[in-house]
Amino acid sequence: MREAHQHIHRHVPPRTVLSALVITLAAAGVEFGGAWYGGSLFLFADATHLVAHIGIFAVLLIPAARWHERGEELLTLAVLILVALIALGIVVSSCRELFAPHKELPNAASMLLAVFGLGANLMTAFLFAAPSKTRWSFRAALAHELSDGALTVFGLLGALAIHFFGWHWVDPTLSLLVGLWLWVWTARLLLRWMRLGREAWMLES
Numbered sequence: 001m002r003e004a005h006q007h008i009h010r011h012v013p014p015r016t017v018l019s020a021l022v023i024t025l026a027a028a029g030v031e032f033g034g035a036w037y038g039g040s041l042f043l044f045a046d047a048t049h050l051v052a053h054i055g056i057f058a059v060l061l062i063p064a065a066r067w068h069e070r071g072e073e074l075l076t077l078a079v080l081i082l083v084a085l086i087a088l089g090i091v092v093s094s095c096r097e098l099f100a101p102h103k104e105l106p107n108a109a110s111m112l113l114a115v116f117g118l119g120a121n122l123m124t125a126f127l128f129a130a131p132s133k134t135r136w137s138f139r140a141a142l143a144h145e146l147s148d149g150a151l152t153v154f155g156l157l158g159a160l161a162i163h164f165f166g167w168h169w170v171d172p173t174l175s176l177l178v179g180l181w182l183w184v185w186t187a188r189l190l191l192r193w194m195r196l197g198r199e200a201w202m203l204e205s
C-alpha cells in the first residue's frame with residue numbers, strides 16, 4: 001500500500017522522528033531537574049525550548065505524509081502561536097530578572113547539565129541528516145538543532161563565567177537569547193506558512 005503512494009519519495013521512517021522526540025524529551029527532563037535544583041533561568045529556558053520542539057517538529061515533519069485536512073491547518077497555526085507565546089514568556093521573565101534581579105546566583109555546576117541538551121541537539125541533527133538531503137522541513141529542523149547546539153555551548157561557557165566571576169547577568173542573558181531565538185524562528189515559520197500554506201513544509205528543495 002505504501003509503495004503505491006504517490007509521495008513515496010517523501011517517506012521518512014517514523015522511527016527517525018520518534019527517536020529524536022524521545023531523546024529530546026529525556027534531555028528536557030534532565031534539564032528541568034537541574035533547573036529546579038540549581039535555580040538557573042537558562043537551564044529552565046533551554047528545557048522549555050526542547051519541549052517546544054515537539055510542537056514545532058510535529059508541524060514540520062508530519063504534514064508531508066499525513067496531513068490533508070483543514071483542521072490540521074488550524075492545528076499548525078495553534079502550535080506555532082503557542083510556541084511563540086512560550087518564547088515570549090521566556091523573554092519577559094528573562095528581562096525581568098535582568099533589569100530587576102531578585103534571584104540568587106544559580107548553581108553553576110548544575111548548568112553543566114545543558115550538555116544533555118547539546119547531546120540531544122547533535123543526535124537529532126545526526127538523525128535528520130539523511131532525510132534533509134531531499135526535504136526542506138528536515139533541513140530546516142537540522143539547521144535549527146545546530147543553532148541550538150551553538151547556543152548551548154554559550155550556556156556552558158556561561159556556567160564557567162558564573163563559577164569564576166559570579167556575574168549575575170549571565171544566566172538571564174542566556175535565557176533571553178534562548179527565548180529570542182525560539183521566538184524569531186517560530187515567527188519565521190509562521191510567516192512562511194502564511195505565504196505558502198501547507199506547501200511550505202512539503203517543498204523538496
Ligand SMILES: [Zn+2]
Nearest residue numbers: 049053144148
Ligand atoms: Zn530549538
